[in-house]
Amino acid sequence: MIEGIGVTDFLVVSTIMFFVGMYGFIVRKNLITILMSVELVLNSVNINFVAFNKYLYPDLLQGYMISLFVIGIAAAEAAVAIAIILNVYRKLQGIDVEHINTMKH
Amino acid sequence: MQVDFSYTLWIPLTLFASFLVVGLFGKQLKPMLSGAIATLTILLGMVLSYTAAYQYFLGSGLVDGKYQTYIPYDMEWLQFFDTLVIKMGVLIDPISIMMLVVVTTVSAMVHIYSFGYMKGEDGFERFFAFLSLFSFSMIGLVIATNIFQMYIFWELVGVSSFLLIGFYYKKPSAVSASKKAFIVTRFADFGFLVGILVLSYYTKTFDFQELMNPENAAIGNMVGISFMGMSVLSWALLLIFMGGAGKSAMFPLHIWLPDAMEGPTPVSALIHAATMVVAGVYLVARLFGLYVLHAPDALAIVAGVGAFTSLFAALIAVTQTDIKRVLAFSTMSQIGYMMLALGVSGYGGEEGLGFTASMFHLFTHAMFKALLFLGAGAVIHAVHSNDMGDMGGLRKYLPITHITFLIAALAISGIPPFAGFFSKDEILAAAFASNQLYFWTEWAVAGLTAFYMFRLYFNIFWGNDRDYEHKPHEAPFSMSFALIFLAIMTSIVGFIPFSNYVSPDLIPYMAHFHWNIAIPSVAIGIVGIVIAAILYLKPKSTADKIANAMPSLYKLSLRKFYIDEIYFWVTHTIIFNAISQPIAWFDKKVVDGSMDGMAWVTNKVSDKTKNLQSGQLQQYAFVMIAGVVGLALFVLYYLK
Numbered sequence: 001m002i003e004g005i006g007v008t009d010f011l012v013v014s015t016i017m018f019f020v021g022m023y024g025f026i027v028r029k030n031l032i033t034i035l036m037s038v039e040l041v042l043n044s045v046n047i048n049f050v051a052f053n054k055y056l057y058p059d060l061l062q063g064y065m066i067s068l069f070v071i072g073i074a075a076a077e078a079a080v081a082i083a084i085i086l087n088v089y090r091k092l093q094g095i096d097v098e099h100i101n102t103m104k105h
Numbered sequence: 106m107q108v109d110f111s112y113t114l115w116i117p118l119t120l121f122a123s124f125l126v127v128g129l130f131g132k133q134l135k136p137m138l139s140g141a142i143a144t145l146t147i148l149l150g151m152v153l154s155y156t157a158a159y160q161y162f163l164g165s166g167l168v169d170g171k172y173q174t175y176i177p178y179d180m181e182w183l184q185f186f187d188t189l190v191i192k193m194g195v196l197i198d199p200i201s202i203m204m205l206v207v208v209t210t211v212s213a214m215v216h217i218y219s220f221g222y223m224k225g226e227d228g229f230e231r232f233f234a235f236l237s238l239f240s241f242s243m244i245g246l247v248i249a250t251n252i253f254q255m256y257i258f259w260e261l262v263g264v265s266s267f268l269l270i271g272f273y274y275k276k277p278s279a280v281s282a283s284k285k286a287f288i289v290t291r292f293a294d295f296g297f298l299v300g301i302l303v304l305s306y307y308t309k310t311f312d313f314q315e316l317m318n319p320e321n322a323a324i325g326n327m328v329g330i331s332f333m334g335m336s337v338l339s340w341a342l343l344l345i346f347m348g349g350a351g352k353s354a355m356f357p358l359h360i361w362l363p364d365a366m367e368g369p370t371p372v373s374a375l376i377h378a379a380t381m382v383v384a385g386v387y388l389v390a391r392l393f394g395l396y397v398l399h400a401p402d403a404l405a406i407v408a409g410v411g412a413f414t415s416l417f418a419a420l421i422a423v424t425q426t427d428i429k430r431v432l433a434f435s436t437m438s439q440i441g442y443m444m445l446a447l448g449v450s451g452y453g454g455e456e457g458l459g460f461t462a463s464m465f466h467l468f469t470h471a472m473f474k475a476l477l478f479l480g481a482g483a484v485i486h487a488v489h490s491n492d493m494g495d496m497g498g499l500r501k502y503l504p505i506t507h508i509t510f511l512i513a514a515l516a517i518s519g520i521p522p523f524a525g526f527f528s529k530d531e532i533l534a535a536a537f538a539s540n541q542l543y544f545w546t547e548w549a550v551a552g553l554t555a556f557y558m559f560r561l562y563f564n565i566f567w568g569n570d571r572d573y574e575h576k577p578h579e580a581p582f583s584m585s586f587a588l589i590f591l592a593i594m595t596s597i598v599g600f601i602p603f604s605n606y607v608s609p610d611l612i613p614y615m616a617h618f619h620w621n622i623a624i625p626s627v628a629i630g631i632v633g634i635v636i637a638a639i640l641y642l643k644p645k646s647t648a649d650k651i652a653n654a655m656p657s658l659y660k661l662s663l664r665k666f667y668i669d670e671i672y673f674w675v676t677h678t679i680i681f682n683a684i685s686q687p688i689a690w691f692d693k694k695v696v697d698g699s700m701d702g703m704a705w706v707t708n709k710v711s712d713k714t715k716n717l718q719s720g721q722l723q724q725y726a727f728v729m730i731a732g733v734v735g736l737a738l739f740v741l742y743y744l745k
Contacts, residue, residue, distance in 0.1 A: 025723070025726060029723075100722070101721065
């Protein structure tokens with residue numbers, strides 16, 4: 001336990017991170033920035049997992065394990081996403097998400 | 106002694122086979138071979154018909170003083186459900202046997218004649234295929250055991266007539282004539298069909314024998330139900346007569362027949378003079394028991410239409426110059442005679458003279474009118490024109506045609522001893538016994554007939570020679586043979602004692618010879634011939650002077666009483682403007698309009714909603730998150 005810091009404080013931080021990430025996902029036009037926003041959302045979730053594990057079930061490890069999984073998957077996702085973005089850039093000479101709409105047709 | 110008549114079934118079957126063979130493989134066969142197949146088939150049919158006639162009339166037909174009706178063959182053709190079965194079969198009774206003889210004889214002669222007439226024409230084998238189809242259909246009609254079978258073959262003869270009128274399909278006038286014939290008769294057949302439906306709705310049967318059965322209670326019921334002043338039965342029979350009037354070119358459904366002369370002349374002889382156009386008469390005769398016993402009002406209308414048509418057509422025939430059209434109007438006039446004779450006839454014994462006379466006239470008329478048409482064909486063949494003005498003095502060039510044509514003209518004018526005299530005498534006697542007005546009308550028409558026929562004859566064979574481009578030559582042997590054969594028939598068939606064979610109640614009787622009728626009718630015939638001889642034997646201008654003296658009457662007759670123009674006006678002005686155009690408007694604006702409206706609405710809606718599918722990832726994400734948030738709030742605050 002960390003003195004003076006309750007589970008609520010963690011949740012406030014993670015909520016702020018989540019909505020910042022969400023806002024960035026919706027508003028930003030650059031694919032890299034969108035990817036970064038997604039990372040923010042994922043990490044806010046990680047904070048939740050760790051905080052709940054610590055405060056509610058200190059004897060168990062599941063929460064930590066899942067957040068490790070999320071980190072791993074996020075890394076893989078970032079690798080794939082950046083590969084896609086590079087290819088998009090080659091094809092369309094840009095990574096502005098508004099111009100990437102060829103699949104619509 | 107019972108004789109099996111089932112061999113008569115082979116007549117239509119072989120003809121149909123011939124139609125298939127010649128029609129399908131005609132292109133591969135030599136033209137002469139196709140013609141020979143069709144001709145041999147019809148000759149076989151002729152032999153079988155004559156055999157049947159011999160066996161029936163002189164053998165097994167008469168049992169206990171009454172002619173029997175045999176049905177040697179009857180099969181279920183279509184079974185819709187238990188009470189609605191359409192059969193196909195062969196019915197043998199005096200009038201069907203007589204019609205078999207007429208159809209096969211004339212058809213065989215026309216086949217033979219066509220070898221000469223159609224020689225070298227394009228579509229020689231097509232012509233014979235159609236002739237086979239026609240003969241098949243006509244025989245199917247004649248031997249029908251029920252009214253529906255008759256209707257089916259009725260339409261088939263209509264189709265064959267259409268095909269043969271339009272035989273020269275490269276000629277626009279032939280095409281429009283064939284369409285006109287088909288549409289007018291089809292319109293009339295609509296009445297026929299409605300009549301059949303009404304009749305069978307009440308009686309629950311199509312079968313002629315059941316319909317004619319005097320103990321049939323349904324007929325009595327139909328007489329009892331009255332609709333707009335007439336019994337339902339009368340209405341049904343009138344509608345059926347409408348079909349007959351269309352096929353038989355009765356006023357006012359006659360307009361197709363003169364135009365039908367666009368077809369090759371042998372076709373005119375076979376279909377539009379001898380056989381198909383008398384189908385209407387045959388139809389009324391077939392249902393005669395119903396007409397005479399239960400619907401005398403309908404029969405009176407038949408008589409009236411017949412009498413009017415015979416006079417009307419004779420008046421037109423007087424001024425026509427196209428020789429085939431004169432003959433066409435003459436045909437109408439003579440069929441009018443037959444209808445009138447049916448109309449004034451009673452049922453039994455001497456009362457039934459009109460019926461006998463009508464069938465007799467049908468028989469003799471088929472012979473001499475076919476002869477007239479074939480003669481006219483030989484003339485047209487020789488001078489390559491249909492117009493009387495291009496002919497004259499042909500008796501020197503065409504001796505056989507001349508003699509046979511003269512025989513036929515004398516026959517139709519009612520001069521003894523040729524066939525027309527006997528049958529016309531019986532008709533006039535029947536009319537005399539029933540209604541004086543009809544008698545005097547028909548008497549006058551007999552004079553007109555003699556006049557226009559001999560006007561035709563003198564114009565063609567006498568008068569001045571013309572400058573013919575080619576010297577006219579006598580027809581080839583095949584044509585002359587048919588002419589001579591029919592001329593012999595015309596000379597002898599009048600002596601058949603018809604009342605011994607054909608009567609409405611199937612009981613033979615002796616018809617008396619009527620001197621009081623015969624003498625005035627021969628007299629008026631001779632008067633007509635003499636007037637024609639005075640006017641046309643030597644080229645003089647008297648005829649033109651008479652025509653000029655009464656220009657309006659002359660014009661009225663020449664333009665066929667403007668009936669075609671009236672039809673034109675009715676269809677174009679009234680039907681097109683008052684009916685077709687509003688319907689077209691309704692179709693365009695309301696029917697199409699509602700469909701177009703639905704398409705328009707769909708189009709607009711999709712136009713408005715297509716922005717939802719923008720392809721913008723962030724828009725989708727926003728909508729999704731907004732949805733999730735909205736759902737979360739809903740769950741939190743509303744479902745709590």
